[in-house]
Amino acid sequence: MRGPxxxxxxxxxxxMAQVVVALLPIATIAIWRHGAPAAVTLGGAVTAALAxxxxxxxxxPRDLSAVITGMLAALLLPADAPPWLGAAAGALAIGxxxxxxxxxxxxxxxxxxxxxxxxxxxxxATLFAPAWAWDxxxxxxxxxxESGGTAPLLSAVWSGDVPGALGTSAPWAxxxxxxxxxxxxxxxxxxxxxxxxxxxxxxxVLPGSDRIVAHAPWLVADPLLHxxxxxxxxxxxxxxxxxxxxxxxxxxxVAFAAIAGVVTIAARLxxxxxxxxxxxxxxxxxFTPAIDRWRST
Amino acid sequence: MSLRARLAQWIGVPTLVxxxxxxxxxxxxxxxxxxxxxxxxxxxxPTVQVGDVVAAxxxxxxxxxxxxxxxxxxxxYQGAVVSxxxxxxxxxxxxxxxxxxxxQHTGAAGLAPxxxxxxxxxxxxxxxxxxxxxxxxxxxxxxxxxLVNGCESEPYFTCDHRVLAxxxxxxxxxxxxxxxxxxxxxxxxxxxxxxYPAGYERFLIRDELDxxxxxxxxxxxxxxxxxxxxxxxxxxxxxxxxxxxxERVITVAGDAVGRPGNYVVAxxxxxxxxxxxxxxDQARAATIITGGPMMGRALEAGAVVTAGxxxxxxxxxxxxxxREEVPCIRCGxxxxxxxxxxxxxxxxxxxGPEVLRCMECGACQYVCPSAIPLVERLRLAKxxxxxxD
Numbered sequence: 001m002r003g004p005x006x007x008x009x010x011x012x013x014x015x016m017a018q019v020v021v022a023l024l025p026i027a028t029i030a031i032w033r034h035g036a037p038a039a040v041t042l043g044g045a046v047t048a049a050l051a052x053x054x055x056x057x058x059x060x061p062r063d064l065s066a067v068i069t070g071m072l073a074a075l076l077l078p079a080d081a082p083p084w085l086g087a088a089a090g091a092l093a094i095g096x097x098x099x100x101x102x103x104x105x106x107x108x109x110x111x112x113x114x115x116x117x118x119x120x121x122x123x124x125a126t127l128f129a130p131a132w133a134w135d136x137x138x139x140x141x142x143x144x145x146e147s148g149g150t151a152p153l154l155s156a157v158w159s160g161d162v163p164g165a166l167g168t169s170a171p172w173a174x175x176x177x178x179x180x181x182x183x184x185x186x187x188x189x190x191x192x193x194x195x196x197x198x199x200x201x202x203x204x205v206l207p208g209s210d211r212i213v214a215h216a217p218w219l220v221a222d223p224l225l226h227x228x229x230x231x232x233x234x235x236x237x238x239x240x241x242x243x244x245x246x247x248x249x250x251x252x253x254v255a256f257a258a259i260a261g262v263v264t265i266a267a268r269l270x271x272x273x274x275x276x277x278x279x280x281x282x283x284x285x286x287f288t289p290a291i292d293r294w295r296s297t
Numbered sequence: 298m299s300l301r302a303r304l305a306q307w308i309g310v311p312t313l314v315x316x317x318x319x320x321x322x323x324x325x326x327x328x329x330x331x332x333x334x335x336x337x338x339x340x341x342x343p344t345v346q347v348g349d350v351v352a353a354x355x356x357x358x359x360x361x362x363x364x365x366x367x368x369x370x371x372x373x374y375q376g377a378v379v380s381x382x383x384x385x386x387x388x389x390x391x392x393x394x395x396x397x398x399x400x401q402h403t404g405a406a407g408l409a410p411x412x413x414x415x416x417x418x419x420x421x422x423x424x425x426x427x428x429x430x431x432x433x434x435x436x437x438x439x440x441x442x443x444l445v446n447g448c449e450s451e452p453y454f455t456c457d458h459r460v461l462a463x464x465x466x467x468x469x470x471x472x473x474x475x476x477x478x479x480x481x482x483x484x485x486x487x488x489x490x491x492x493y494p495a496g497y498e499r500f501l502i503r504d505e506l507d508x509x510x511x512x513x514x515x516x517x518x519x520x521x522x523x524x525x526x527x528x529x530x531x532x533x534x535x536x537x538x539x540x541x542x543x544e545r546v547i548t549v550a551g552d553a554v555g556r557p558g559n560y561v562v563a564x565x566x567x568x569x570x571x572x573x574x575x576x577x578d579q580a581r582a583a584t585i586i587t588g589g590p591m592m593g594r595a596l597e598a599g600a601v602v603t604a605g606x607x608x609x610x611x612x613x614x615x616x617x618x619x620r621e622e623v624p625c626i627r628c629g630x631x632x633x634x635x636x637x638x639x640x641x642x643x644x645x646x647x648x649g650p651e652v653l654r655c656m657e658c659g660a661c662q663y664v665c666p667s668a669i670p671l672v673e674r675l676r677l678a679k680x681x682x683x684x685x686d
Contacts, residue, residue: 001595004659004672005584005610006314006452007618012626012666062623105624188629243628248640250633296640297632 022177041086046070048090072112075167178237198261334565369421373563420535447488448496451589471529
């Protein structure tokens with residue numbers, strides 16, 4: 001038998017366990033802040049994700065990937081979601097997002113982001129749309145205040161005192177988990193770095209559409225708001241860094257993160273969708289095969 | 298270091314193989330010798346017969362006159378020849394006690410290049426880094442720079458570092474002799490070892506001299522001669538000490554070794570003897586390896602120390618960290634670890650001619666979190682590529 005005989009201690013299941021632990025702070029804060037409904041959404045999503053994983057593979061889960069997907073799918077849902085929405089998101093994420101494409105390593109789109117995208121189409125009323133775009137829909141994000149409303153205060157965004165997805169309950173908790181993963185070299189830190197930098201630059205240089213300037217002027221030229229509010233941090237550290245749906249090569253991943261950043265900020269400043277971070281993940285995912293062809297090393 | 302490389306080092310994914318140099322402070326020792334040595338011939342023809350009595354350092358095999366690469370094999374022991382075949386000669390007996398400090402390091406002064414080359418050829422000096430290429434043939438080229446490679450070729454190895462620390466004068470003398478033989482103006486001993494496989498000559502040349510070797514080019518194509526530390530020392534010992542190459546220093550390491558360290562060992566020493574005298578716990582060892590942990594081989598019955606054996610490792614299950622293969626998660630660690638920049642995970646699925654650039658260093662397989670046997674697949678892909686050509 002020939003070498004190599006050594007293996008890095010970083011195994012795939014080890015990496016997944018680290019991601020789960022890194023998601024615990026934000027999941028805990030979300031439940032602490034929003035109470036039982038948040039627990040039902042998170043618990044339902046993880047349970048449904050695991051159930052579908054077991055049903056499809058007809059075996060006990062090999063790793064924690066279904067748990068990660070379930071947690072992320074739940075964190076992308078609004079805090080006041082109906083009780084069944086979490087379970088629906090978890091089941092869609094694993095069933096359609098992962099196993100419909102052939103299972104671990106084969107799915108082109110981030111399963112959690114895909115479940116959120118599907119739910120936006122299937123049950124738009126329960127999900128995000130700003131009041132000034134569609135009457136009668138509750139505002140769901142500080143990025144989507146009503147016309148004439150006051151700008152969300154940064155301190156409120158920082159402490160999670162604003163309506164929004166469970167994952168926006170405490171930006172600092174997302175940041176904590178994300179930076180820990182970068183420090184442990186579990187995820188590629190270049191991806192969040194480039195994504196957040198792109199969002200920052202975009203929010204400074206893009207003037208925004210006339211409608212945005214008229215209805216939500218606080219969205220213009222406020223990089224800190226765009227970095228902290230909505231799913232920006234969750235996207236940066238937990239969605240774009242999913243290795244399966246990101247390009248292979250370092251430079252490819254940089255391009256991928258930049259694409260996601262441009263889509264995020266452009267959607268916020270030029271479309272009525274207030275928080276297009278998950279959408280940006282799906283668009284960037286769609287570019288992954290092309291990016292891999294462009295740069296293979 | 299480029300900004301890109303620095304960024305990768307700070308926040309990229311981990312791709313370096315740890316050096317694990319726990320024997321770095323163990324001074325070179327002489328082990329109690331085995332009762333016999335089985336000296337590999339590497340194609341040379343025996344010049345002795347069973348029953349002959351040979352002196353230590355005596356010629357026992359040489360290449361045919363017309364052979365492309367001339368090899369000379371000498372007996373490390375004084376004693377009786379007990380077996381001769383086309384692959385090895387077994388000598389029963391004992392080595393001479395080490396003749397310490399007998400060599401006069403006159404360096405290159407007064408020696409013609411051809412004298413050096415002939416002496417080195419007759420002393421049977423070969424590369425001690427692993428490839429075992431005859432050193433005299435390398436000295437017949439014309440280059441402007443000689444590099445002595447002090448970077449260990451594998452993790453765990455510390456033998457070259459120890460030779461440099463304890464016999465630096467001989468290594469420097471060897472470098473001077475090599476420079477004279479190839480008429481080179483520049484020479485250096487390189488012992489900055491930043492990563493595995495920094496010790497590969499193409500990386501040494503790139504990192505040290507900023508000269509890039511084309512995929513199939515040799516160092517001499519860019520005007521460089523690279524020698525292993527121990528080869529340079531053997532060159533000095535052959536010329537100044539008039540002693541042929543009959544021994545080398547190896548590292549014995551790993552958590553299942555009772556007496557880890559760096560040892561002078563006669564070429565041809567049976568590995569079974571080393572297992573005993575180094576107190577290797579075969580029950581604790583998950584793997585016993587001749588060579589390094591990345592490119593070595595699992596111990597085979599009857600294995601002996603050759604000129605290319607840099608070490609003997611007995612690794613525990615914890616060190617090996619073996620685990621089951623799981624699906625690829627496209628994390629990209631393999632391609633970031635690849636020192637020649639191959640898109641490894643893609644190549645093993647759709648091989649192309651670039652796979653021939655793979656040196657099988659094993660860095661990709663080391664970092665793969667999914668425990669995919671990448672090197673095995675790369676070897677297969679390389680073989681196919683050659684056959685289709």
